[in-house]
Each structure stands twice: as structure tokens, then as C-alpha cells.
Amino acid sequence: MPKQDAPSTRKGRATRDRIVAAAADLMYLHGVAGTSTPAVRDAAGVSSSQIYHYFADKDDLTRAVIAFQTDANLAFHAPFLARLDSLDALRAWRDVVVDAARQQHGAGGCPLGSLCSELSDDHPWARDALAASFTAWSEAIRAGLAAMTGNGTLPPETDPGQLALALLAAVEGGLLLAQAQHTTDALEAALDTVIAHIRDHAAEPAR
Amino acid sequence: MPKQDAPSTRKGRATRDRIVAAAADLMYLHGVAGTSTPAVRDAAGVSSSQIYHYFADKDDLTRAVIAFQTDANLAFHAPFLARLDSLDALRAWRDVVVDAARQQHGAGGCPLGSLCSELSDDHPWARDALAASFTAWSEAIRAGLAAMTGNGTLPPETDPGQLALALLAAVEGGLLLAQAQHTTDALEAALDTVIAHIRDHAAEPAR
DNA sequence: GTAGGATTGGATCGTCAAATCCATTCCAGG
């Protein structure tokens, strides 16, 4: 039973947000199982009872963290995906993703990907939420690519949905490998390969 | 301090193997943190002391599981990657990967990927081992692709290492998304896109 | 067969995380 009622007072909302932000941070760094509620309590600067005042249990808090990361992820990528109207714009997005990964030497991987890998099998509610997150993300990419078919950069018979999934998988797989290898090589190779395929398609005239 | 000495007696080796196999299975299903040593004890049909007789601690057992999954993974893919001398052989491998994922509706994801996502950030020894696993895997793919440049299927200027990383990232990302979506759509899209790019490259004559 | 190490069983200990409880303080509306 999730505790869905938002805090009524301003202070309460601030506290709840602080808990979620701290939990999101810790869970990103150490995983959900690796994040204890005492750790969240200390990081957020609250007391134990606060956590259970605003959340039914740890699962409920985790639910909030998933929503938090979903929003953060879309907020981060949306500006670049909104106007994906040229190959250069696509490459610009690629650079942003690669730079972000490089900045932390791949550590952490994708916030959504980590949660997905850890929670999907045992927690259907988490799986559903994350599936929706990924769908929204790939839909944002697809919409961007659709702009390229719309303005003639790509031939009309290209399937933006297929390419969007391929790009998303490239990002997730690339970030996962970056986590182990501490290199963005795989991420770059995966994205560059898909983008090269798109470029080749754009270069050759529609048959 | 790993307990690296293999059991001296036949029975001991069998017990140790049983523990590792049970632990690998549970850790694949529920993650490392989600797998308690009592659970491993029950699944393997041994008593607590057995586990700590053959392994220094849970980390040491996890180390063994990583090695186990690394071997299993290579053993599974090697037959297909060994003779990757044509586009059809590449597509055959793709089908095997996709079928395996489809068979369990994406549940579980990649055994190595799951471990990587959970352990890389907090356990350097695991990260190193998994990085080596992925390197070996991508090297096997690269060697296969190299056969295609060797026999003229692919032009000599193609970079098999780059393509191998792209394929590996496609597999990992695709399996991760399959875990959330319970569909192999993304996996297929990612692999098909990279393979289409390779095909296009093969079709056009070397400049 | 028999000695001695390898292997096994299962009780047990210390620790820590999840969740609960209750008493106290805060604060917005009247």
C-alpha cells in the first residue's frame, strides 16, 4: 500500500523531497539493497520516523526514487531529443551522453538501467514503472528521429521506432560496459555504429 | 583473502561445485545481495559450514560465481562465434541470442550484465573480473568478424574491434531492456541495426 | 585396517537493517 498523499505542508514536502533525493543518490551509488534506511536517514538529515511517516516502507520509497530518476532522465535528455532534426543534432546528443559517462569514468552506469537490472525480476511494480520509463525515453528518441524523416533528412521508409530502440539499447549497453571497463569505448562504438547506419541511409537516395 | 586451493578429494570438489552452481543460479535470479547464504545452503543441500569451508566469505563465493558465469557464457557463445565467416553465420548467432532471451521473456537479463550492474561500483575485484569477461567476449566476437575481413566478406578497412564492441553493447542493452519490457523488440532492433550496417558495408565494394 | 586430514552437521553469536511506537515540537487557520 503506497503512501501516495503528498505532504500537506510546505515543510513536509521539502522533507519528503530531501529523503527521495538522498535515497536516489545512495541507491544510484550502491544499489537499492545496498542502501539501508539508516543511511538514507543520515544522508537526508532526518530521523527514522520521518522516512516511515512519508513512505509506507522501503519499497514505497524505492517507488518514489524510480519516479524521481525517470523525471531526471527525461529532463536531462529532452532538450537534445526535442529537436533531433539533423545528423549533427544526433551527434550532439551522442557527445552529451558520452561526455557524461566519461566524466565519471563510467561509474554508476545508467540510473534507470541499474534499477532495472536489480529490481525487474523480483518486483513487478518496479518492472512496470521502469518499462514505462524506457518506453517514454525511446518514444522521445523516436519523435526526434521522426522529425528527420519529416524534413527529408531520412527517407520516409525508415522506421524511427526501430532506430530509437537500437539507440536506446546502445546507450544502455554502452553504459553498462563502461561501468566494468571504465572506458567509453563500447558506448562510443555502439552509438557511432548506429549513427553511421543512419547516416548511410540518409546519404543514399530513397528507392 | 580468497580460498583458492581446490578441494583435494573428489567429493569435496563435487560439493564445492554444487555450492557454486546453486549460488550462481540464485544470484542470477535474485541478485547477489538478494541471495543469502542460508538460501544457498538449502539450494545446494549442504550445511552452513560447508560454504565457509570452501570459501573465505560471501565475496569469495561471489568471485567463484563470476568465474562460473564467465565460463558458461563463453561456452555458450563460442561455438557460434568461432566460425563467424559469413553474414548468415552472424545472423544465426543473433537468432540464438534472441531465442534464448525470448524463451524466458527477457527475465534475468544477461548473467554477466546483472553482476556487472550490481557489483562494479562497490567491488573493484568484481569489476576487474567482469571487465576481463567482457573483454574476452568481445575479443571472441572480434575474432569471428576478423574471419569475415580475412575471407573478403568484409572490406579490409572495417574495424572488427569496433563492430564487436557495438554488437556486445547491443546484446547487453537489448537484454537489459528485455528485462523491463518482457519483449525482445529492443534486442532485435539493436542487433539487426548493427548487422544491417555490417551488411551494407559488405555490399558496397571497398574503395 | 588404521591413522589423520578432509569433509560434514548444526547450534550459536554478534551485528545490523526494517519497521514500530510514543512523546514532543512545530505551525497554519481561526
Place this chain on the structure above:
DNA sequence: CCTGGAATGGATTTGACGATCCAATCCTAC
């Protein structure tokens, strides 16, 4: 003001997990 619900602090309970210990049994080498 002042009052009732919201918010907070922190002690506490309960249970599980990792790890240890020691006694009993098994096997292998001689």
C-alpha cells in the same frame, strides 16, 4: 493567542544474515 493536525526525534523491537565453532563422520594413503 490557541488548538489540532502535521512533523520530528530517538529509543526499541523483531528478525534475518553473515560468520564462527566444535564435534562427528568420512575417505584416502599407507
